[in-house]
Amino acid sequence: MLKHLCLLAAIQRFSIKSKPFCVFDTHAGAGSYVVNDEQVQLNGEFKTGLTRLVSQKETSIADDDPLLNDYISTLSRFQEQGVIPGSPVLAASWLRAQDALVAMELHPTEFEKLQNNLSTRALQENVCAQIALHHRDGFEGLVGVVPPAQKRGIVLIDPPYENASEYQAVYQTIEKVLKRWPTACILIWYPLLSQRAGAKSGRSEQLRDSLAEIALSGLFYAELNVSEKSADNGMFGSGVAVINPPWQFAETIAGALQKLAKPLSATSIKTHWLVELT
Structure with missing residues (x-):
């Protein structure tokens, strides 16, 4: 939810100007998931996130917070259809006709689902006139397709981090992207893991912290912990680091997270600039 909220905040800030922009999703997955799917029910993560937040729709949680209100409204709309939206489907529903989405997924089964889900969603919502899907490695693919023709854009990088080597791959990919596209707004999701993760x-x-070495024009991060850091908890929270965040992005996210803390039973929230905007 932190990842999606940051993505929406970036898209909304970019949408202030009429000029088109492009969103890149390097690890798109299936795009969306059906609530009554056996595996989704077995996992049950949506019950502590999406379900809790949507249940707050009629309360004051989103009062005076346009970002949070828009996010909850989007989740509510998908929940009514029995769908849990992933980042590429959410981006498609938030983008304008002049904008573009480039989504990448390497796993063949997930890519086939992504094709079906994005095609269906784009037709139903009549959004995002330009959608390009790439069946390829997101790290290699991103470097190969930037900068976009639109010149303006947002990159979302959120690998599963199943292998320790992915951390280095994230850093190296960002380093290459910034050399080709210095003004890119890059969102990097990461898990916060306890000693249980080895x-x-x-x-x-x-x-x-190492991203400060290459993010010379601005590096901000937001972290949301849903449990205390202990060996028993495994993943106790997550964070999103943002390189070249758009104007007022940090203030917008900080305000929304304060309101999210209670319904998500967050134990702590942290927002911080590692490199100030220049």
């Missing part, structure tokens, strides 16, 4: 514990924080 060698991966602390790697996200190391990655986040």
